[in-house]
Amino acid sequence: MCILFIAVNQHPKYPLIIAANRDEFHKRPTQASHFWQGQSDILAGKDLVAGGTWMGINKKGRIAALTNIRAPGKERENAVSRGELVANYLVNHQPDDEYLANLQTTHENYNGYNLLFGNIGSLQVYNSFENTSYGLNNGVYGLSNASLNSPWPKLDAGRKALADYCRQSGELHYEHLFELLMNDVAASDDELPKTGVPIDWERKLSSIFITSEEYGTRSSTILLVDKNHNCLWEERSFDTNAKLIGQQEFKFVIN
Template identity: 50%
Template structure:
């Protein structure tokens, strides 16, 4: 998962909206979203190389999503796969959902943070979410507002993050109804950042430019899926996923809906 946008408590009809893109090498084997046979309460796609996931939910409203921190000069090739952090949160006792459980998981993240390469983990449930960054060992609560998270910490205003936050903020405040296609269109923005605004993360100009759009497409790497998570005023959770080919064409759309 490389970018996500959150509109939290901005609307009465949809108090929680999350729109996210997962960017990955096209060759990495991946299973589409479904309820896992081993954990029937857990809905997520699956990274078949490391058996984790990048984003998921549970039937009682737990949520988790991951973005990597881009820092090529500090990569540990023997690090534990970050995708297990999402799965581990979602696999926990499906009957339990409280703030104390979040605090306990946060303590685990802090204790084990050096075992993983850099990441941001959004986790919690539909009523309380937070973001943990293991690089600077910081936690940020998701309060009322619109947020964006990419491959730096949540306070870093990369151009594509600012673009998506602005677009989602305008949309949720001005539209009478929420339409999934409109949200998918925000995730489909392909315009690159101006050179003067590009971050310098150590991957070189060509990659910085290619990775500066919300939707990414290169020869071997790009946006593999777009995912929407919406919770309405009646506590009905809707999950929609679009999967893309290496040419950026939609190859499948999946949708799930259930009461929390």
């Protein structure tokens, strides 16, 4: 389902910071982030079931990331894979207004989702249930499995932590951002959102980092873009016990 924390023009060195977790069933085959063969300007992981991805960037500075909208009872087994939305945005060079218009006319083909997309200086979030988009101006944002900045405890905690980090005037150490993403504190029962899943699942899903045998946080990704368009991407992968099992780091300059 995934969770994203985004800071736009909040740190003196890094005008764009994204800290993200990918939550998925552990048995779903996945390829870690890499520059794609045959499309070598695209950096992203890959879902080996449907072929799409959940978050990526290309060397021109186009960014896309996906979160599912939690809606039990409304999921359709014959829906098109949402991961293709991220891949299509990174592969094609369609202007953002045209891409948004396409999202608005095809949203019923997919189960519910939020899509973050745009370039490093102009990002927006499209919500398929509301069929609306929201431009990300200066600020700190949280996106999980409802609307942008929904008042869920884990979103509030992550946004506050990211805002605190951004107020540091010096170098931002991305270890602090990974600490944010590793926060496994569950919400109290009286704070849990009511999304229609059983209460035990509401508890499991209420932390930023999710650990369980069948479903949980598979990877954490940090994306930092500085004022000179230098890009740092680091991804860490985890097993069912939250043990680190893989790590990839990429540095490049956005054209």
